[in-house]
Amino acid sequence: MITQTNNLTKDPIGDMSTYERPSDAHHLSTITRIVGVSTAIVVCGVGADVAYHRHVMGLYVTAASGAIFFLEVTWAITLFVQLCVRNEDSLCSRCWSRILTATRGWRRALFYLPLSFVLAWRPNKLWLSYVAAGLLAILSLLHIASSALGYRGPCQSNAGTDSVGESLLNSRQENYDRFEEVLVTEVLDDGVSGPGRCPGDSDGEI
Numbered sequence: 497m498i499t500q501t502n503n504l505t506k507d508p509i510g511d512m513s514t515y516e517r518p519s520d521a522h523h524l525s526t527i528t529r530i531v532g533v534s535t536a537i538v539v540c541g542v543g544a545d546v547a548y549h550r551h552v553m554g555l556y557v558t559a560a561s562g563a564i565f566f567l568e569v570t571w572a573i574t575l576f577v578q579l580c581v582r583n584e585d586s587l588c589s590r591c592w593s594r595i596l597t598a599t600r601g602w603r604r605a606l607f608y609l610p611l612s613f614v615l616a617w618r619p620n621k622l623w624l625s626y627v628a629a630g631l632l633a634i635l636s637l638l639h640i641a642s643s644a645l646g647y648r649g650p651c652q653s654n655a656g657t658d659s660v661g662e663s664l665l666n667s668r669q670e671n672y673d674r675f676e677e678v679l680v681t682e683v684l685d686d687g688v689s690g691p692g693r694c695p696g697d698s699d700g701e702i
Contacts, residue, residue: 521645528638532568535631536561539615542628546620553618560611567604570596601643605636612636 540561547554574596581588612632619625 521642524638524642524645528635528642529568529571531631531635531638533565535628535635536565536568538624538628538631539564539611542615542622542624545622545624549620551620553620557611557615563607567599567607570599601646602640604639608632608636608639 540558543554543556543558543561545554546557574592577589577592583589609632612629615625615632616629
């Protein structure tokens with residue numbers, strides 16, 4: 497029993513290295529998400545203003561802002577999918593994994609940069625268009641930097657992707673399994689000690 501208790505107290509300390517993440521990659525991921533949502537809101541404002549003045553371009557810019565918002569909240573959608581769909585081999589999980597593979601990381605810059613050039617080239621006498629173009633350029637650079645940090649090593653591969661929910665769920669399941677093993681071992685030790693021994697008795701005492 498004492499051995500099992502010591503192991504239980506030592507396990508969390510030994511497993512702390514599993515959950516450590518580089519501070520620069522974690523901060524960059526947080527900044528990228530904040531800038532991404534802010535960019536989607538600004539681009540939506542530009543599209544609404546341009547559409548209000550009866551320019552066809554406003555409709556496309558508004559639709560593009562919806563696509564930007566979708567791409568920047570895929571990490572939250574991933575967590576929701578993993579909470580609702582437990583089977584990783586299901587059709588929903590496989591389709592969503594393919595969507596993430598095709599849209600995450602530096603690939604988003606292929607969509608953001610052309611849109612940034614269009615907004616800067618055709619501002620339609622709206623100063624907010626230049627702000628949106630600048631935010632899109634910054635967001636593209638942030639995604640490229642996140643992808644570069646993700647390729648440094650296996651420890652940082654999750655920093656630039658949208659698999660936060662998966663890491664949380666896996667770590668929670670591992671903790672449950674560890675506690676179940678400890679409880680089972682304690683029950684077996686109590687059974688081996690025999691019904692004649694009291695919990696307070698120690699070896700060598702009558």
